[in-house]
Amino acid sequence: MALAALVPGALLGWVVYEAVGGGGSDHAASAASASGASAAPSSHSSPSTDSAAPPGSGGASAGDGKDTAGGSGPLAGKVVVIDPGHNQGNFEHATEINQQVDIGTNRKECDTTGTSTDAGYTEARFTLDVAHRLRALLEKQGATVKMTRDGDSPAWGPCVDQRARFGNTARADAAISIHADGAAQGDRGFHVILPGSVHAGAADTRKIVGPSRDLGTRIAGDFLRDTGEPPSNYVGKGTGLVTRTDLGGLNLSTVPKVFIECGNMRDSKDSALLTSGAWRQKAAQGMSDGIVSFLRES
Template identity: 70%
Template sequence: MRYDDFVPPTSRTGRRPVLAAVALAGVCLTVAGCGGGPLPGDPKGGTSRPPAPASPGTPSPRPSSPGTTGPSAASTSARPEPAARGPLTGRTVVIDPGHNPGNREHTREINRQVAIGNGRKECDTTGTATDAGYAEALFTLDVSRRLRTLLEEKGARVVLTQDDDRPFGPCVDERARIGNAAGADAVVSVHADGSATGNRGFHVILPAAVSEGGADTTKIVAPSRELGERIAGNFVRVTGSAPSNYIGGGTGLDTRDDLGGLNLSTVPKVFIECGNMRDPRDAALLTAASWRQKAALGIADGIGSYLKR
């Protein structure tokens, strides 16, 4: 089986779970490679975090974060042009680094309620952190920058919703609008979790069918699922991570209707929860630059597989 074309099945459609399908493909899954998912009952990781180290590769007064070398160090200015020719030439991908390193200094602004179609939610949250203080907002920026580099090398036009270039946010509704306005062929929101110790394994969050209050995901539910399945399969292949052991029933996939970034999107979009920052074994992966590069590659390969279908 060519893994580029592998679409992991899901239990929600009566197919075999990702874990079993990958095993059939001859891919070894290691417990040490697990990631994480969203904290149950929390729109994304909570509203408190310890002081954050600096955003990788971005001039800042904050102290530096662990292992910030390689593609993540790309400057927010003087961005190179995408490759003139490549398999993704002519495609637009929006990457949405979850949270913002400055959110913790703007709690009043990010606690403002915004409409998400079927209700209201906080504008944004601060995200979680490892017990040692490595912030989710820094992890998401690092992986997103690495992902941007990989996609641009394949010819894609890449837009980031934020690059540590604004004091806070953007709000979840604006994050959705950025992808919509770009006419993106795919949008991926990068996150990590703050769940309990022992909860491990990545998963991808898919949009549910929502049609109310200005939100209408009717046209993006199916393509978003395909995007999410391809990312999940390639994430397993590249990182060796297993699907979440506490979200998604072993499929590596979860469908939600309470996330404004998905509800308000009009283009295919998913979230990926790469690991649980509160689990020591996952934290060891998330703070390693070499693993973050694998995470970015797995996501990039999944996006590429989806866009080349």
């Protein structure tokens, strides 16, 4: 599909590709399962472009129930939950993250370590950095922002069911879980994961499927525009959108929520972008633009 056609307006008419997987990770893929590579931290030094969070992005620790500063901008009164995927501490807490939790349709691991670039820049670090940047942008728009984890808190996890409940308890107007994929070299591009219709056990997504699709479509369009990253060439049939019913973070959500896989950390072209602080700022901007668009019209 021609990139010029994938503008936000056209995205609203995309046909969503149903891709219900059964992987162990609570997102599209992990490095260990998708590429056979180890997901353990590398001894290589992390890229110098892994800059600190932008000024003014400080806020509440994960799960402490405190709001970050909501202002008087266009999103005043709106609550956004940001869920940075995985946790750097998961590498040292294998027993805890391997415990099974109920995701409605079945039971699944509490969490996984996530993937990393070949040079050892972990998904957990990437997602937290982008989350900080996104938080700062949303706060400038007046939103109250909460994060499921921040800094070293909690030490591992949270489990995928806890991440979903965090957004539910916060009564979020929108929630986004940030990830990066771990597929094979040559597989590249972003995709936004939408919740499918699930009504089983503790899961009932029927009320959020529509608004979540709207949220995800807007984020996909703005992410493409702001970053120039193409839609995934290995899932989603070029649309940049995938629907799944095997993810606890989506199945158990009662608020509009999507996942975004920002790129493939195991692909050399994508990893060059993901390890760039300047590009991560563009990624945060794309997410912010999509969330702002959704909230201003919801």
